[in-house]
Amino acid sequence: xxxxxxxxxxxxxxxxxxxxxxxxxxxxxxxxxxxxxxxxxxxxxxxxxxxxxxxxxxxxxxxxxxxxxxxxxxxxxxxxxxxxxxxxxxxxxxxxxxxxxx
Numbered sequence: 001x002x003x004x005x006x007x008x009x010x011x012x013x014x015x016x017x018x019x020x021x022x023x024x025x026x027x028x029x030x031x032x033x034x035x036x037x038x039x040x041x042x043x044x045x046x047x048x049x050x051x052x053x054x055x056x057x058x059x060x061x062x063x064x065x066x067x068x069x070x071x072x073x074x075x076x077x078x079x080x081x082x083x084x085x086x087x088x089x090x091x092x093x094x095x096x097x098x099x100x101x102x
Contacts, residue, residue, distance in 0.1 A: 036061050 025032045036059060043056030 033061050 021032075040056045040059040040061070043052050043059065045056075046053075048056070
């Protein structure tokens with residue numbers, strides 16, 4: 001194997017690895033957060049060398065901003081904690097309209 005083939009394989013492997021991480025983070029965010037926290041906790045043990053502990057602190061996920069209803073973010077104007085959403089939360093039923101395409 002030439003050096004070119006080795007470099008090419010390393011670059012392709014890195015691209016596949018980071019693509020898989022991206023997909024997992026987008027499709028399974030809670031699972032990925034738990035795995036990241038477990039890895040960071042494992043690396044942050046006091047018995048580890050200083051650079052490894054610093055890496056563990058760096059990998060520790062931050063506090064989630066929380067975006068569920070009741071969080072008080074009031075960005076969607078539909079949360080219970082939003083006082084302006086009181087009267088507007090009732091949905092009005094609209095009749096279905098069928099159109100015939102000829």
